[in-house]
Amino acid sequence: GQQLNQSPQSMFIQEGEDVSMNCTSSSIFNTWLWYKQDPGEGPVLLIALYKAGELTSNGRLTAQFGITRKDSFLNISASIPSDVGIYFCAGPPMNRDDKIIFGKGTRLHILP
Amino acid sequence: DAGVIQSPRHEVTEMGQEVTLRCKPISGHDYLFWYRQTMMRGLELLIYFNNNVPIDDSGMPEDRFSAKMPNASFSTLKIQPSEPRDSAVYFCASSLAGYGYTFGSGTRLTVV
Numbered sequence: 001g002q003q004l005n006q007s008p009q010s011m012f013i014q015e016g017e018d019v020s021m022n023c024t025s026s027s028i029f030n031t032w033l034w035y036k037q038d039p040g041e042g043p044v045l046l047i048a049l050y051k052a053g054e055l056t057s058n059g060r061l062t063a064q065f066g067i068t069r070k071d072s073f074l075n076i077s078a079s080i081p082s083d084v085g086i087y088f089c090a091g092p093p094m095n096r097d098d099k100i101i102f103g104k105g106t107r108l109h110i111l112p
Numbered sequence: 113d114a115g116v117i118q119s120p121r122h123e124v125t126e127m128g129q130e131v132t133l134r135c136k137p138i139s140g141h142d143y144l145f146w147y148r149q150t151m152m153r154g155l156e157l158l159i160y161f162n163n164n165v166p167i168d169d170s171g172m173p174e175d176r177f178s179a180k181m182p183n184a185s186f187s188t189l190k191i192q193p194s195e196p197r198d199s200a201v202y203f204c205a206s207s208l209a210g211y212g213y214t215f216g217s218g219t220r221l222t223v224v
Contacts, residue, residue: 033211042116042203042215043155088155092211099145099168100211104154 002027002093004103012109019076021106023089032065032072033090033100043088043102047074076108084110118204118216125223130192133219136185137206145213146179146189147203155203161187194223 006023013019023032031050035043047058049065049072056063060077072089086105093101117136125131137144145160159169161181169179176195181187191198201220205213 031211041217042205043213044215045212048211090211098143098162099157099160100213101157102147102155 002101004089004091004101006087006089006103006106008106009104010107010109012111013079014111015079015081017079019079019083019108020073021075021087022071022073023103024071025091026070027094028069029072029091029094030069030097031091032063034061034063034072034074035088035090035102037086037088037105039085043086046087079108079110081110081112084108116204116206116214116216118202118219120219121217122220123222125194125221127195127223128193129223130190131194131198131221131223133189133202133204133221135187135189135204135216137187137204138208138214139185141206141208141214142184143207143209144181144187145205145207146187147205147215149201149203149218158189191221194221196223199223 004025033048034046036046037043047063052069053067054065062075064073086107088102088105090100090102119134142163146158148156158171159179164181179189199222201218203215203218205215207213
């Protein structure tokens with residue numbers, strides 16, 4: 001089946017640094033979603049992208065829907081301690097728009 | 113709204129015992145999803161319902177797993193008999209069409 005590959009698997013950064021992570025698939029997605037999971041909680045939707053090339057921001061977060069429709073990127077500017085968590089990309093598989101699948105996540109750690 | 117409510121938050125059980133996880137979706141949401149999260153496999157979709165009807169249970173690992181949604185405000189995921197490899201965090205999520213899933217806080221299951 002379709003899979004979403006996220007990189008890096010984990011990141012250790014200093015507070016204040018910018019962060020970039022990405023998600024790729026071997027097949028086309030028509031919607032890209034980015035979720036964040038705080039420790040001990042369920043994932044929360046951050047950004048949804050619906051069109052190839054779309055660039056959308058939510059505060060310090062910016063996500064882009066890749067032109068090929070096979071990838072997406074998430075950037076976080078000026079990281080703060082509460083950005084710690086796992087970031088998941090997700091999307092509906094081809095021909096199944098009533099459910100979404102998730103990548104394995106990028107775990108973000110922030111050093112004091 | 114109280115969000116998606118899952119119970120219990122933690123469950124420790126012995127191998128061979130029956131385990132029942134419970135979920136109350138957000139009122140008015142017509143989709144309900146059960147996911148399992150492990151370090152190795154990430155977030156896996158087990159089964160989902162639309163208007164209380166199971167739509168896709170292809171992610172249910174084996175016959176030991178079953179899920180029901182007797183009404184719009186309640187769903188259960190049952191494992192009988194439980195095995196150590198079932199240890200994971202189980203999430204319930206609900207949505208009103210679209211992909212803006214709201215997740216519960218999860219049930220951490222440990223089978224010893």
